[in-house]
Amino acid sequence: EAQVTQNPRYLITVTGKKLTVTCSQNMNHEYMSWYRQDPGLGLRQIYYSMNVEVTDKGDVPEGYKVSRKEKRNFPLILESPSPNQTSLYFCASSSTPTGLGTDTQYFGPGTRLTVL
Amino acid sequence: AQTVTQSQPEMSVQEAETVTLSCTYDTSENNYYLFWYKQPPSRQMILVIRQEAYKQQNATENRFSVNFQKAAKSFSLKISDSQLGDTAMYFCASLTNFGNEKLTFGTGTRLTIIP
Numbered sequence: 268e269a270q271v272t273q274n275p276r277y278l279i280t281v282t283g284k285k286l287t288v289t290c291s292q293n294m295n296h297e298y299m300s301w302y303r304q305d306p307g308l309g310l311r312q313i314y315y316s317m318n319v320e321v322t323d324k325g326d327v328p329e330g331y332k333v334s335r336k337e338k339r340n341f342p343l344i345l346e347s348p349s350p351n352q353t354s355l356y357f358c359a360s361s362s363t364p365t366g367l368g369t370d371t372q373y374f375g376p377g378t379r380l381t382v383l
Numbered sequence: 384a385q386t387v388t389q390s391q392p393e394m395s396v397q398e399a400e401t402v403t404l405s406c407t408y409d410t411s412e413n414n415y416y417l418f419w420y421k422q423p424p425s426r427q428m429i430l431v432i433r434q435e436a437y438k439q440q441n442a443t444e445n446r447f448s449v450n451f452q453k454a455a456k457s458f459s460l461k462i463s464d465s466q467l468g469d470t471a472m473y474f475c476a477s478l479t480n481f482g483n484e485k486l487t488f489g490t491g492t493r494l495t496i497i498p
Binding site for chain 1: 387418425426427428429430433474476484485486488489490491
């Protein structure tokens with residue numbers, strides 16, 4: 268089954284304690300993104316990756332890091348989490364740029380993060 | 384900057400009726416894509432329908448259809464014969480920069496289908 272998986276699904280942590288949210292896709296997709304969803308703001312892109320070792324900032328990258336060492340994995344790293352990073356996080360992937368094909372972005376199930 | 388506006392925070396409709404969700408967007412690009420995503424209580428983001436800006440014909444997927452007005456930059460979603468399973472948050476989104484695959488989302492409309 269084609270899917271994007273995220274772990275953990277729920278996480279409560281404290282300010283300053285480093286954490287990683289994993290994202291994995293089994294569709295051999297090149298493009299992957301991280302979004303955060305906040306009430307009244309919709310979803311906003313944090314980082315994206317066009318392929319292995321190629322990443323770039325989205326709209327709200329401050330306080331986050333990513334890496335893309337393997338095509339299937341795109342972890343999101345919060346090295347020193349703060350309460351303003353409490354949010355719902357989504358990973359997404361697509362096989363080709365949306366403008367060049369009929370593919371679209373597939374979203375993971377979401378990770379609810381609370382930073383105390 | 385690209386913006387997507389959904390002016391209806393909440394809507395409700397009786398089961399089996401038709402409902403229309405509004406969305407307007409702003410872009411200076413000539414080629415772009417528009418989407419409606421559904422987020423049920425499970426929080427999963429599910430693609431409902433997509434529209435390529437260069438296509439004049441409105442997209443349709445079973446009970447879901449759009450009214451795409453390019454000049455007015457309007458992209459509304461019509462749900463016909465609404466069902467209880469349609470209860471969800473609906474997000475309108477645009478994609479104008481094909482280099483970063485960034486979807487720009489609206490703030491969402493919470494739709495409730497009343498039995």
